[in-house]
Amino acid sequence: xxxxxxxxxxxxxxxxxxxxxxxxxxxxxxxxxxxxxxxxxxxxxxxxxxxxxxxxxxxxxxxxxx
Amino acid sequence: xxxxxxxxxxxxxxxxxxxxxxxxxxxxxxxxxxxxxxxxxxxxxxxxxxxxxxxxxxxxxxxxxxxxxxxxxxxxxxxxxxxxxxxxxxxxxxxxxxxxxxxxxxxxxxxxxxxxxxxxxxxxxxxxxxxxxxxxxxxxxxxxxxxxxxxxxxxxxxxxxxxxxxxxxxxxxxxxxxxxxxxxxxxxxxxxxxxxxxxxxxxxxxxxxxxxxxxxxxxxxxxxxxxxxxxxxxxxxxxxxxxxxxxxxxxxxxxxxxxxxxxxxxxxxxxxxxxxxxxxxxxxxxxxxxxxxxxxxxxxxxxxxxxxxxxxxxxxxxxxxxxxxxxxxxxxxxxxxxxxxxxxxxxxxxxxxxxxxxxxxxxxxxxxxxxxxxxxxxxxxxxxxxxxxxxxxxxxxxxxxxxxxxxxxxxxxxxxxxxxxxxxxxxxxxxxxxxxxxxxxxxxxxxxxxxxxxxxxxxxxxxxxxxxxxxxxxxxxxxxxxxxxxxx
Numbered sequence: 001x002x003x004x005x006x007x008x009x010x011x012x013x014x015x016x017x018x019x020x021x022x023x024x025x026x027x028x029x030x031x032x033x034x035x036x037x038x039x040x041x042x043x044x045x046x047x048x049x050x051x052x053x054x055x056x057x058x059x060x061x062x063x064x065x066x
Numbered sequence: 067x068x069x070x071x072x073x074x075x076x077x078x079x080x081x082x083x084x085x086x087x088x089x090x091x092x093x094x095x096x097x098x099x100x101x102x103x104x105x106x107x108x109x110x111x112x113x114x115x116x117x118x119x120x121x122x123x124x125x126x127x128x129x130x131x132x133x134x135x136x137x138x139x140x141x142x143x144x145x146x147x148x149x150x151x152x153x154x155x156x157x158x159x160x161x162x163x164x165x166x167x168x169x170x171x172x173x174x175x176x177x178x179x180x181x182x183x184x185x186x187x188x189x190x191x192x193x194x195x196x197x198x199x200x201x202x203x204x205x206x207x208x209x210x211x212x213x214x215x216x217x218x219x220x221x222x223x224x225x226x227x228x229x230x231x232x233x234x235x236x237x238x239x240x241x242x243x244x245x246x247x248x249x250x251x252x253x254x255x256x257x258x259x260x261x262x263x264x265x266x267x268x269x270x271x272x273x274x275x276x277x278x279x280x281x282x283x284x285x286x287x288x289x290x291x292x293x294x295x296x297x298x299x300x301x302x303x304x305x306x307x308x309x310x311x312x313x314x315x316x317x318x319x320x321x322x323x324x325x326x327x328x329x330x331x332x333x334x335x336x337x338x339x340x341x342x343x344x345x346x347x348x349x350x351x352x353x354x355x356x357x358x359x360x361x362x363x364x365x366x367x368x369x370x371x372x373x374x375x376x377x378x379x380x381x382x383x384x385x386x387x388x389x390x391x392x393x394x395x396x397x398x399x400x401x402x403x404x405x406x407x408x409x410x411x412x413x414x415x416x417x418x419x420x421x422x423x424x425x426x427x428x429x430x431x432x433x434x435x436x437x438x439x440x441x442x443x444x445x446x447x448x449x450x451x452x453x454x455x456x457x458x459x460x461x462x463x464x465x466x467x468x469x470x471x472x473x474x475x476x477x478x479x480x481x482x483x484x485x486x487x488x489x490x491x492x493x494x495x496x497x498x499x500x501x502x503x504x505x506x507x508x509x510x511x512x513x514x515x516x517x518x519x520x521x522x523x524x525x526x527x528x529x530x531x532x533x534x535x536x537x538x539x540x541x542x543x544x545x546x547x548x549x550x551x552x553x554x
Contacts, residue, residue: 022174024171024172024174025171025174025176025177025179027176027179028170028171028174028176028179029163029167029171030179031170031176031179031182032163032166032167032171032182032183032186033105033153033154033156033157033183034104034105034106034107034152034153034154034183034186035105036179037104038107038180040104040108041098041104043102
């Protein structure tokens with residue numbers, strides 16, 4: 001499994017500037033280049049299982065068989 | 067007849083040759099799954115939202131024309147001989163942003179960012195064609211792109227400022243133009259292209275004669291011109307469409323001719339390609355044309371296809387019926403000419419024989435006495451299917467309505483003339499009372515349905531109002547006719 005990048009709050013760039021000064025969206029460059037990754041953009045490993053919610057048709061019941 | 071069993075095109079900077087793929091494979095699937103070019107997004111998968119916008123360049127009269135299209139409903143096979151440009155091609159090799167991208171960043175024109183690559187492609191196309199656009203030009207250029215969170219204002223501001231960040235003359239698509247023209251020219255070989263086996267076949271006929279022949283051999287083929295309707299049969303209804311005959315690339319079907327009294331054009335002419343002719347010969351259609359879908363769809367969709375599919379809510383049939391147009395049909399070597407209104411028999415049934423196809427459309431040019439209007443009512447001003455549409459054409463001589471043709475879409479199971487209403491108008495004095503009285507006859511012509519676009523009562527009321535609006539816009543007694551510019 002891929003290690004997720006750990007983010008330490010000390011390393012996060014401090015917000016600078018004053019009120020009423022515009023800041024560029026921190027993902028703007030990724031958005032305009034198409035490099036921003038959305039769920040559907042991440043390649044599925046072969047054999048990925050998909051799960052779906054099966055919602056009960058009654059509010060309160062005992063499962064007798066499945 | 068030379069037969070080729072592969073398609074060739076250029077994807078960004080690479081040559082692609084493919085000989086095995088599904089006939090109904092879309093460009094978007096190919097980009098995102100086969101090529102892992104995931105910058106192009108899938109939003110609606112029906113050519114509506116524009117998140118999948120890419121540029122497709124093709125040879126036109128020896129030049130190279132780039133147009134934005136919806137990759138989600140563009141079939142892969144139809145790209146033979148084209149240059150496909152995706153968002154991944156825009157940034158320089160050193161990671162520098164493209165002028166359009168810089169403008170989008172500087173103007174804060176993204177929020178969730180999902181629609182952004184599509185907007186960038188549409189604005190790229192606009193900037194190349196028109197580096198100093200007006201606000202209206204920008205609005206029209208992004209008609210086919212939906213944004214649900216950023217808001218359009220910063221995007222429009224970005225579009226208006228692109229030219230500050232770069233000059234299109236130095237853009238790679240312009241500096242590489244000759245090179246791409248040479249490459250694409252070498253791909254043209256006048257061959258028929260056949261991909262796949264009999265269970266799943268895509269065919270690009272070599273020319274019109276070849277198309278007629280293939281339809282004789284395979285009468286059950288699905289003809290695909292712009293795919294703006296058939297694309298949805300695949301993405302929304304998962305309908306098998308093989309064998310597929312792609313005709314969008316046939317230059318013979320793209321001819322437009324004007325002789326003394328007729329505008330005649332081939333069934334493969336797109337909304338975009340006919341636009342200049344309409345502005346010149348049917349200027350009343352200029353505003354109406356901007357109401358048809360968005361640029362991506364107008365660049366692909368054909369008027370021939372809009373007629374052929376027989377939909378009761380197509381944008382062009384009511385207008386073409388009101389203008390007394392004919393369609394030219396071909397089967398084998400036989401040509402048949404049919405008044406377009408006769409083509410629509412009932413819902414889902416058209417006057418089209420086995421192996422027959424629409425070759426072209428001819429529209430009579432208008433006389434000076436003729437008053438024409440076209441109106442479309444839809445829930446959204448841009449990029450929407452009509453709730454109802456109407457074409458009205460009246461011939462006024464010496465203050466009398468000598469002749470009139472009124473055709474509605476969305477009021478019946480087919481595009482249909484209002485014959486009773488027309489009859490009640492003929493010979494009457496051109497005045498508000500006559501039109502208003504006649505508008506009450508519309509319920510003898512139509513019994514519209516209620517659906518999620520509108521109720522039957524709404525449809526009937528609006529239909530009557532549009533007839534009255536026609537009078538108000540054209541009344542010769544008023545020195546400055548009222549021009550109603552409201553969107554709806």
